[in-house]
Amino acid sequence: MADLEGAFQMSLLHPNLKGVILQYGTAGFRTKAEELDHVMFRMGQLAALRSKKTKSTIGVMVTASHNPEEDNGVKLVDPLGEMLASAWEEYATQLANAEENQLTVILEKIIQEEKIEMHIGAFVVVGRDTRPSSLKLSQTAIDGIISLGSKHKDYGLVTTPQLHYIVCCHNTNQMYGTASVEGYYEKLSKAFLELTKQTPNRTDDHKHLKVDGANGIGALKLKEMENYLQKKLLISLYNDGTAGKLNHLCGADYVKVQQKRPEGIRMMAGERCCSYDGDADRVVYYYYDSASLFHLLDGDKIATLITTFLKELLTKADLHLQVAVVQTAYANGSSTRYLEETMKVEVHCAKTGVKHLHHKAQQFDIGVYFEANGHGTVLFSKDAQKKIQQLVENQNASKEQINAAKLLMNTLNLINQTVGDAISDMLLIEAILALKGMTVQQWDAIYTDLPNRQVKVKVADRRVIDTTDAERRAVSPPGLQEAIDSLVQKYSLSRAFVRPSGTEDVVRVYAEADTQTNADLLAHKVSLAVYKLAGGVGEEPKVVRS
Numbered sequence: 257m258a259d260l261e262g263a264f265q266m267s268l269l270h271p272n273l274k275g276v277i278l279q280y281g282t283a284g285f286r287t288k289a290e291e292l293d294h295v296m297f298r299m300g301q302l303a304a305l306r307s308k309k310t311k312s313t314i315g316v317m318v319t320a321s322h323n324p325e326e327d328n329g330v331k332l333v334d335p336l337g338e339m340l341a342s343a344w345e346e347y348a349t350q351l352a353n354a355e356e357n358q359l360t361v362i363l364e365k366i367i368q369e370e371k372i373e374m375h376i377g378a379f380v381v382v383g384r385d386t387r388p389s390s391l392k393l394s395q396t397a398i399d400g401i402i403s404l405g406s407k408h409k410d411y412g413l414v415t416t417p418q419l420h421y422i423v424c425c426h427n428t429n430q431m432y433g434t435a436s437v438e439g440y441y442e443k444l445s446k447a448f449l450e451l452t453k454q455t456p457n458r459t460d461d462h463k464h465l466k467v468d469g470a471n472g473i474g475a476l477k478l479k480e481m482e483n484y485l486q487k488k489l490l491i492s493l494y495n496d497g498t499a500g501k502l503n504h505l506c507g508a509d510y511v512k513v514q515q516k517r518p519e520g521i522r523m524m525a526g527e528r529c530c531s532y533d534g535d536a537d538r539v540v541y542y543y544y545d546s547a548s549l550f551h552l553l554d555g556d557k558i559a560t561l562i563t564t565f566l567k568e569l570l571t572k573a574d575l576h577l578q579v580a581v582v583q584t585a586y587a588n589g590s591s592t593r594y595l596e597e598t599m600k601v602e603v604h605c606a607k608t609g610v611k612h613l614h615h616k617a618q619q620f621d622i623g624v625y626f627e628a629n630g631h632g633t634v635l636f637s638k639d640a641q642k643k644i645q646q647l648v649e650n651q652n653a654s655k656e657q658i659n660a661a662k663l664l665m666n667t668l669n670l671i672n673q674t675v676g677d678a679i680s681d682m683l684l685i686e687a688i689l690a691l692k693g694m695t696v697q698q699w700d701a702i703y704t705d706l707p708n709r710q711v712k713v714k715v716a717d718r719r720v721i722d723t724t725d726a727e728r729r730a731v732s733p734p735g736l737q738e739a740i741d742s743l744v745q746k747y748s749l750s751r752a753f754v755r756p757s758g759t760e761d762v763v764r765v766y767a768e769a770d771t772q773t774n775a776d777l778l779a780h781k782v783s784l785a786v787y788k789l790a791g792g793v794g795e796e797p798k799v800v801r802s
C-alpha cells in the first residue's frame with residue numbers, strides 16, 4: 257500500500273462541495289470555474305501518477321478553450337504532446353467525482369491496476385490561459401502534484417499548443433525543440449523565415465493579415481512572437497484582451513458557427529483575416545468580397561490548401577510518400593468530394609475530438625487532419641521525416657528536388673505536430689499563400705462549400721443518443737435515424753446527422769443542402785425530430801436563418 261496520508265490531508269483543503277458529476281469529455285473537464293477546485297487538485301494528482309507510470313513529463317493545461325469566460329477546464333497532456341490516453345480518461349472521471357473518503361481508495365486502485373512504483377520521480381509541467389479563474393485553479397493543480405511528492409514547473413500563461421510542444425520537448429531530449437516559450441518562437445519563426453525567403457517580391461499588402469485574438473491567450477502570445485517574424489508578416493491584432501471579454505462575440509468558434517465576422521475588427525473588401533479560439537489551438541480565415549458577402553475558410557479549406565501544397569512539393573522532390581486527410585462528420589461534403597475526386601487523396605472520417613483524428617493520421621506517411629472548426633495539424637511519420645532529411649543532403653539529387661525537400665523540411669519544422677495550433681497553422685497558411693502567390697479569394701475558389709447549418713437542441717439526457725459510423729448515424733433512440741433519413745431525402749445534395757456534444761450539455765445537429773434556405777430547413781426539421789424522439793426540454797426549436 258502506498259503512503260497516501262499526506263495526500264489525503266492536503267485534499268481536505270480542496271473538498272468536493274458541489275457534488276456535480278463531471279465526465280472527462282472530448283477535451284478534458286469543462287464547467288463553471290467555481291465547481292472545479294477539487295477537480296484541479298485531483299488532476300494534479302493524476303498527472304503525477306501518469307508521469308510515474310510513463311516515466312515521462314506530463315502536462316496539465318488549465319483552460320476551457322472556446323467556452324464563456326466564466327467557465328474553466330483542465331486537460332492532461334501525454335508524453336509526446338498527445339491527448340491523455342483514453343484508458344486513463346476513466347480514472348480521471350472517477351477521481352473527479354469521488355467523495356472525499358473515497359479519494360484515497362481510488363488513488364490506491366489506480367496505483368495497483370497500473371502497477372505504479374511510487375518511489376519513481378515524477379515531473380509535471382503546468383500552463384494556463386488568461387481566464388480570471390485560471391491562476392488560482394492552476395495553483396490548486398500544483399498542490400495536487402506536490403501532494404504525491406512530484407516535481408513540477410509552472411510555465412504560467414501559455415497557449416494550449418505551446419504546452420503540448422513543451423511536454424514533447426521535455427520527453428525527446430529537446431530534439432523536438434527547446435522546452436520554453438522562447439524555444440517555440442525561435443523554432444517556428446526560423447522555419448517561417450526560411451520558407452518566405454523564396455518570396456522576395458511580396459508586397460506589404462500581401463504580408464498584411466488581420467488577426468482576431470478572441471481576447472485570449474493567443475493574442476498575448478502573438479504579440480510576444482511578432483518581433484521574431486522580422487516584419488515578414490505584418491499583423492494587425494484585434495480583440496487583444498485589453499478591453500473585450502474572452503470569446504464574447506469573437507473568436508474562431510463564434511465565426512465558424514455564426515458564419516459571420518467577429519465584433520471588434522475592421523474589415524475592408526478582399527482583406528485576409530483570421531480568428532483564434534480562446535486557447536489558440538484553432539484558427540479560421542475569412543474575408544468580405546466586393547459585394548460585401550462574407551466568405552469563411554474553415555478547417556476543411558485549410559486542410560485542402562496544405563494538402564495541395566504538400567502534394568506539389570512531393571512531386572517536385574520525386575518522393576513517394578502517402579498523404580491522407582482525416583476529417584470528421586462535420587467536414588463540408590464539397591471538401592471531401594474535392595479531395596477524393598479531384599486530388600485523388602485518401603480521406604478518412606474519424607469521431608469528433610482531436611484525439612480520434614490524431615490517432616488515425618498517425619497511420620500514414622503524412623497525415624493531414626483538421627476538424628471543420630479549424631482545429632488540426634499535419635503528422636509526418638519518422639520514416640517520412642528521414643526520407644525528406646536524406647533528400648536534403650543527397651548530392652546526386654537535382655536542384656529542384658533538393659529545393660522541394662528543403663521546403664518540406666521547413667514546413668515540417670513550422671508545423672506543431674503535437675496538436676492543432678492557431679499560431680503555427682496561421683504561419684504555415686501565410687507561407688503557402690506567399691509561396692504560391694495566391695490571394696485569399698483564389699484559395700477560397702478551390703471548391704465551393706455546400707450551404708450548411710449547425711444547431712443545438714436541449715434534451716433531458718443527451719446520453720439517450722448513441723451513434724455509429726464515425727457519428728454519422730444514430731442507433732438510438734429508436735426511430736431517430738429513420739426520421740433523419742426521410743427528411744434528408746427531401747432535399748438535394750443533402751446530409752444531416754446528430755450527436756451528443758462532449759463539451760456542452762446539448763445535442764448537436766448538422767445539416768447541409770443545395771441552398772442555405774434548404775440547409776436551414778433541414779437542420780430545423782432534424783432538430784424537431786431530436787426534440788420529439790430524444791426527450792427535448794424547454795421550448796421547441798425554432799428555425800435559424802442567416
Ligand SMILES: CC(=O)N[C@H]1[C@@H](OP(=O)(O)O)O[C@H](CO)[C@@H](O)[C@@H]1O
Binds near residue numbers: 586760764
Ligand atoms: C462540432 C464541433 O465543433 N465540436 C467541437 C467541440 O466538441 P463537441 O463534442 O462537439 O462539444 O469541442 C471540441 C473540443 O474543443 C472540438 O474538438 C470539437 O470539434
Ligand SMILES: [Mg+2]
Binds near residue numbers: 537538
Ligand atoms: Mg481550443
